Amino acid sequence: MALRLNSTVVLTSHSFSSKSRSLRSPRVSMASTLHSVSKEAGNVKKSYSPPREVHVQVTHSMSPHKLEIFKSLENWAEDNILVHLKPVEKCWQPQDFLPDPESEGFYDQVRELRARSKELPDDYFVVLVGDMITEEALPTYQTMLNTLDGVRDETGASLTSWAIWTRAWTAEENRHGDLLNKYLYLSGRVDMKQIEKTIQYLIGSGMDPKTENNPYLGFIYTSFQERATFISHGNTARLAKEHGDVKLAQICGTIAADEKRHETAYTKIVEKLFEIDPDGTVMALGDMMKKKISMPAHLMYDGKDDNLFEHFSSVAQRLGVYTAKDYADILEFLVGRWNVEKMTGLSSEGHRAQDFICGLPARIRRLEERAQGRAKELSPVPFSWVFDRSIKI
């Protein structure tokens, strides 16, 4: 999600600022950089042209000798990371939270679900739909993890700890979109066809996390993201409860708990990288934060609204589901989690990155306060997901 501050400031780099919006076009070109540059720019077929962004693509930025680090961590990952997966037999499944289609009471259960959802306002549904769509673009995230050098699943069924983690993580995550999708379908409150189109566009567009095939950047990104989703699902749970839908609150809360477990695993990987290679890891964190964490669904499009992601993010910000303050809080949490402030013995470049990172949460908050001071009047924007009804953003 972008961090849009009262219609004025956009903190995530790829959240469709007016500049990047003008660049959204099927014509893609990419400049060369110091690192190797991907050749995939080419011609994006005009017949299939979901919106996409244009920027420099840096690839394989981790020096090859660091591949050894990840190889040497194989056993460590088995003992320390795979333990954060839950055995399938102990996992919840979407069906545990949904009307049972083979029971006699199915129609009554659906009626009850729909009655409860009546109390939830349209703006809440816009945010829940956006969160669901983000979860449903899971193929993109598995692809993204498998772009990372040294940890990718080389065969599709590789038995390295890294590959086992990625597949099992994907399998756990797959339940999130599935459950939210079925709940939203049964609620009858949203335009499912528009939502399904948005998912198809989004998976077709991919994502651009700027992780450069580099597992340092990749695992920093996923640490940030898992915490971001933990926070936003937690907030949709809280709001559902406030509106009287305790079952939906339970659904969102259960998903949030998964995200928390995933956050624990990813932050542990980065903690280990800090231990082995403090200089390289602090510079990777500085690099990632300089580029800003673009949210996974930032290329969202519904066939109508060119600024759909920005609009969705604004509603999420206004409802307090995911805000600029959350972005700053996540960074501050990670800085504390990884002890970034207290690191010693860094190179001068590492030290500069450390200073930048540690000062960033306060800078983001100052920006937010300033933006709050310039708060504009809310303007209504139609959302196709709720039958083109207007939502104030």
Ligand SMILES: [Fe+2]
């Ligand atoms: Fe998820």
Ligand SMILES: [Fe+2]
């Ligand atoms: Fe997650």
